[in-house]
Amino acid sequence: MAQPLHIGEHTVQPPVVLAPMAGITNAPFRTLCREFSGGRGLFVSEMITTRALVERNEKTMQLVHFDASEKPRSIQLYGVDPVTVGKAVRMIADEDLADHIDLNFGCPVPKVTRKGGGSALPYKRPLLRAILHEAVTNAGGLPVTMKMRKGIDDGHLTYLDAGRIAVGEGITAIALHGRTAAQHYGGTADWDAIARLKEAVPEIPVLGNGDIWSADDAVRMMRETGCDGVVVGRGCLGRPWLFADLVAALAGDGDGTRAYARPTLAEVAEVMVRHARLLGEWLGDEARGVIDFRKHVAWYTKGFSVGSEMRKRLAVAGSLEELRALLDELDLTQEWPEGADGPRGRTHSRNKVVLPDGWLDDPYECAAGIGADAELDTSGG
Numbered sequence: 001m002a003q004p005l006h007i008g009e010h011t012v013q014p015p016v017v018l019a020p021m022a023g024i025t026n027a028p029f030r031t032l033c034r035e036f037s038g039g040r041g042l043f044v045s046e047m048i049t050t051r052a053l054v055e056r057n058e059k060t061m062q063l064v065h066f067d068a069s070e071k072p073r074s075i076q077l078y079g080v081d082p083v084t085v086g087k088a089v090r091m092i093a094d095e096d097l098a099d100h101i102d103l104n105f106g107c108p109v110p111k112v113t114r115k116g117g118g119s120a121l122p123y124k125r126p127l128l129r130a131i132l133h134e135a136v137t138n139a140g141g142l143p144v145t146m147k148m149r150k151g152i153d154d155g156h157l158t159y160l161d162a163g164r165i166a167v168g169e170g171i172t173a174i175a176l177h178g179r180t181a182a183q184h185y186g187g188t189a190d191w192d193a194i195a196r197l198k199e200a201v202p203e204i205p206v207l208g209n210g211d212i213w214s215a216d217d218a219v220r221m222m223r224e225t226g227c228d229g230v231v232v233g234r235g236c237l238g239r240p241w242l243f244a245d246l247v248a249a250l251a252g253d254g255d256g257t258r259a260y261a262r263p264t265l266a267e268v269a270e271v272m273v274r275h276a277r278l279l280g281e282w283l284g285d286e287a288r289g290v291i292d293f294r295k296h297v298a299w300y301t302k303g304f305s306v307g308s309e310m311r312k313r314l315a316v317a318g319s320l321e322e323l324r325a326l327l328d329e330l331d332l333t334q335e336w337p338e339g340a341d342g343p344r345g346r347t348h349s350r351n352k353v354v355l356p357d358g359w360l361d362d363p364y365e366c367a368a369g370i371g372a373d374a375e376l377d378t379s380g381g
Contacts, residue, residue, distance in 0.1 A: 002222060002250040007042065007100055007206055008172055010072045014250035015229025016041040016243065017175065017219070018236065019147075019209060020076040020104070023295070025066055028278035032271065032295075033236060034070070037243035042074055047104050050079035050088035064097050071279040072099035076147070078107065079131065080117040086134030088210035093140030103135060105148040105162070106209075108181040110354040119181035120147040120355055122158040124281025125165060126366045132169035147175040147209070147231070150193050152282055152353050153182035156360060159193060163201040175207040175231045181353045185234070195225040207231050215260060222250075232341070238299025240271065262336035265304050269277065269327040272300050275355050290317055303340030306330060 005015035018025060018033055018041065030043040052060040066073040075098040079085035085103075092098050097358025105128070107118030122128045136143050146166055151157035159176055166289045167175055176197050178189035198206040203229035208221045218230045236242045240285060241261040248259060263271070275296060280289025306314075310330065317323040 003228070005042075005173070006206075007072075007145060007205075008141075008180070010042075010100060010143065012040075012042045012229065014247055015205075015207070016039060016246045016250065017229060018043040018233045018243075019104070019175075019231045019233035020047050021233055021237075022046055023292075024237070026063065026279075026282065027065065027070075028275060028282050029240065030061045030070065031067060031278060032240040032275055033243045034133055034255075036241045037247050039069075041243060042072070042100070043070065044074040044076050044102055045098075047076050047078045047107065048088075050077050050081075050084045051348070053077070053088045054091060056085060064092075064100070074098060074100040074102060076102040076104050077135075078104040078112070078117060078298035080115055080121060080127075080133040082127070082130040085131050086138045089135045089136040089142075089144070089216075090140070093138065093142055101139060101142055101144045102175075103131070103144065103146040105146055106177050108149065108184050108311065108353070113181060113352040114356065116359060120152060120353065120359065122148055122162040123152055123156055123359065123362055123363050124366060125158075125161060127191075128162060129169060130366075132166060132171060136170040143171070143172040145173040145175065146171055147177070149177045150180045150190065152355070152360070153180050158363075160198055160200050162265065163197050163206075167201050167203050171204065173207060174201065174206040175209050177231075178208070178210040191221055191225050194227050195219070196226050198228075205229060209233065211343075212298060215242070215249035219244055219249050228325050229246050238296055238302060240275075264332065264336065265330060265334040268300055268304070269332055272296070272327065273320065273324055277320060286320055287318055290319055290323055293323075303337040304330075304334050 002014050004011045004013040018030065025044060025046050034043055048060060050064060064075060075092060079088065089101060092101060104118060105122050112118035113120040129163045148159060148162055150159045163174055176194050178191055178193045191208065194208040207229040208225055209229040209231035212218050212221060212230055212232050220225060221230055232242065241263065245260045276290050276293040279292045280286035283289050283292065294315045298311060301311060314326050317326060361362055
């Protein structure tokens with residue numbers, strides 16, 4: 001049985017965290033994952049931009065709304081300006097918007113890194129320290145954690161320095177995605193880096209992220225790296241029941257045997273319809289919910305005999321009735337297929353990370369021009 005993960009006053013058992021994913025880990029998807037886990041684990045919101053939160057952007061305020069059953073409530077913040085980050089954290093604490101704050105230093109997408117944010121930011125050590133200091137100082141006792149990558153590329157690794165800075169500033173736990181920003185989501189995650197970070201910062205929990213496609217992968221990562229927990233992202237796309245598997249593998253329930261979820265296509269179809277329905281209820285419009293659900297179709301149906309034409313039809317469904325009718329045309333008796341597990345979502349690398357001009361000139365020089373105007377003005381990625 002894996003040891004519990006302690007995030008401030010919150011105990012997470014098993015030590016499993018749903019990674020924030022733009023456009024994915026909204027309240028409906030978190031609900032599904034939490035249901036399959038039996039309420040165990042930590043389920044983090046989509047990325048919330050600090051500027052948008054402070055300005056009370058309408059979309060952002062919807063994204064920070066949690067269902068009453070979500071305990072603890074976990075928000076991930078993105079920001080590049082220490083003052084704005086501090087204001088956002090203070091707002092969360094003062095208005096009781098969440099129970100835990102995670103800071104994003106791992107996003108590799110160009111619109112984030114070109115502003116000096118996400119996985120680009122830890123290269124500027126003083127800026128990273130200033131942001132962490134403002135976050136912890138303004139948190140009012142709420143636990144603050146951070147998620148990061150190894151660095152910008154193999155020539156500009158930052159994770160060990162960033163880990164030591166985090167400990168010094170009072171960060172409660174660190175999650176490391178074992179890839180650089182240049183790798184994006186391609187190649188293989190470097191689990192050895194997770195082990196090195198754990199050795200470097202024994203004072204706080206270290207969580208591993210990257211290439212966890214099954215519960216057995218999670219067990220293997222914890223055994224090989226010594227990390228204190230796992231963060232699961234793309235592995236649960238179209239597979240919210242993965243959290244049931246993770247509980248079976250890590251919580252030590254029952255007689256030690258692992259009965260992993262292997263749903264039939266009929267069972268998968270029920271989850272698909274429920275997911276789309278939850279999205280419609282959350283958005284206040286059934287059609288919008290079904291449209292938002294379209295991105296999930298290929299992930300849910302991977303490995304099953306569905307056919308490219310039917311996948312296209314499912315991906316343009318405009319109502320719950322149409323989605324249900326199309327699913328009923330399939331052979332729903334299909335058992336869980338070989339090849340249904342494994343990589344999903346983005347798998348490509350980038351040869352070059354888009355950065356602000358002169359960003360790599362000096363890691364100890366605070367970046368000129370980084371301020372509130374460099375913040376993204378919308379949340380959710």
